[in-house]
Amino acid sequence: MVSRRAAPEACKILIQRMMSPQPVLQIRDLSVRFGADEVLQRLTLDITVGETLALIGESGSGKSVLALTIMGLLRGGTISHGEVLLHTGEMTHDLTHLEEAAFRKLRGNRMGMIFQEPMSALNPILKIGTQLGECLILHRPDLQTRRARQDEAKHLLASTGIPDPVRALRSYPHQLSGGMRQRVMIAMALSANPALLIADEPTTALDAATRLRILDLIRTLAAERGAATLFITHDFGAARAIADRVAVLYSGSLLEDGPTESVFANSLHPYTRGLIASLPDPAALHPDPKGRMRLTGMPGAIPSLRDRPNGCIFNPRCPLVMPSCLGAPIPMQSFGRTRRAACLRPDLQAVLP
Template identity: 45%
Template sequence: MTAPLIAEPLLVARGLSVTFATEQGPLRALDAVDLTIAAGETLAVVGESGSGKSVLSLALMGLLPPTATIEAEELRFAGRDLLHLSRHDRQALRGCEMAMIFQEPATALNPVRRIGDQIVEAIRLHEDIAPEIARKRAVEALAATGIPAPEERARAYPHQLSGGMRQRALIAMALIHRPRLLIADEPTTALDVTVQAQILDLIRDLARETGTATLFITHDMGVVAEMADRVTVLYAGRMVETAPAPALFAGPEHPYTLGLLGSMPQMNARGEPMLPIWGTVPDPRQMPPGCHFHPRCPFAGAQCRSDRPALREIRAGQASACHFAPLLETLGGAE
């Protein structure tokens, strides 16, 4: 009996690091991150501001500034080596097979060009079709995102639309070519709760219809619970935990993940106090030795202050970079 074929992941990153050149010297913003995404899968990357989430998304898209240096053991998309693609080939991928929804549509959209013209430009950048056909497709794309009166909205400028409509326009632009990978960088941060729920439903439904893999970047564990198949937790540029979403919520294996969950009111039982994470993410120029989280960790010991914990598998599919993992066994044994 022959073994079943296992499809290669759509995106593979091994040991992905990003360093910025600054006047004060090199600044390591991302440190040896590993991740894979399969076709049709949603991977959430979660962490506070300054954890390296947006740097990760820009590195994958090839949008980092010239001051950044990318290093990786492997960085492949659909079998292609992204580290050695020509600039022309990388541009051909971007916006077509790989697309991104940015955090703030007001800055991602050109304020002096009509919405429809911007989508038409995105279409014709990758397809040699007549302007009138591209415009028809732009209106259809806006309609698919649920924007009312899409023909009228296509003639509008960004400032004439609400925040939710601008974000829908960005989603229409990102999905116009049915990309194989969609990167959504905190796409609901500036929106109210009702519009946020609508945008999340839209991204999930459109990705499901097109079979698109999604890398969803967020600091909101509630969004992670709603959207993700798997989760990678970043802290100070390093991976501290990765797991299938149900396993992570059922039994987090890193104190930072535990703190992220404990900081969410809806994650706590009624009457149970919230468990905030004290302090802030450290300055990349002044990283603490050992585990970077130890100055904020309620369980830190001498080993945490001196030795960097390796990311190791705790159970099938779940890995943690904590000396004390598995946490329940360790904390239970300490009582």
């Protein structure tokens, strides 16, 4: 496993970020529609240099739609409100209105993405060396010779923990294990040292041991390069392992946002509490009188896009619902210096300093 101790360069980046955090990605009041259906509703999020933000939510909550919107890969949907800004050094790119030609210059260069299933993302009829080489030709003009690109490709694969990079470069995707294929995807996503890395459920198809190694690898390599990382998952346990901060998405709406350990220790929104209570962790398991183990679950299901409730979008499933939760939509509110939640419970006003 890759050590979680950051390299000296990464430590410098983290210290600089703590002293003066600089946003890499700014999402402002973003709404995305597919026809009449609003999939994302007025999202506002920032990710700073070197930070890992985990976006958590059930299937169908809009997580992948947000990733595809940022990358300019959304098909059939439109941005109906708000803006998405990418900051790269002295440049600011408004991704909301960017033309496809401009997006192609940013993808793989200033924005990298690790997809959920590498067998679908990798070309099955091309060797790994050919596919990684194409990334370097497109996005690394400093590597002017074939030999330089081959050396860099070997270095990239070695940095992801692949034990025999030369053999991997000569292999087709089906000749590698799932973990090795995902390491190749990580190498490709980081090949041009992007300012923003998006990882969309990158460990879904992996076994538990490999999943932990891949999470550790993503976090370590992103920190070494100072990349801001958007980690998309439905797994709160994975988020806790990799993220500095978490944002909780439910049916296209943001319900809570804050530092990871703070959210785990003191969740503000009932939905977040329900997600944490449902984790397959010994602390969340309760034996019944016959000695069997059962998980704590949440009643109900995520609403359809065309049947969202009035007021708080979670109110039909919320155990703490109040009359005031049934009127107008509930905006995100600040609690203390680092926490936000879309909740009206009066006790929250005294929860945080």
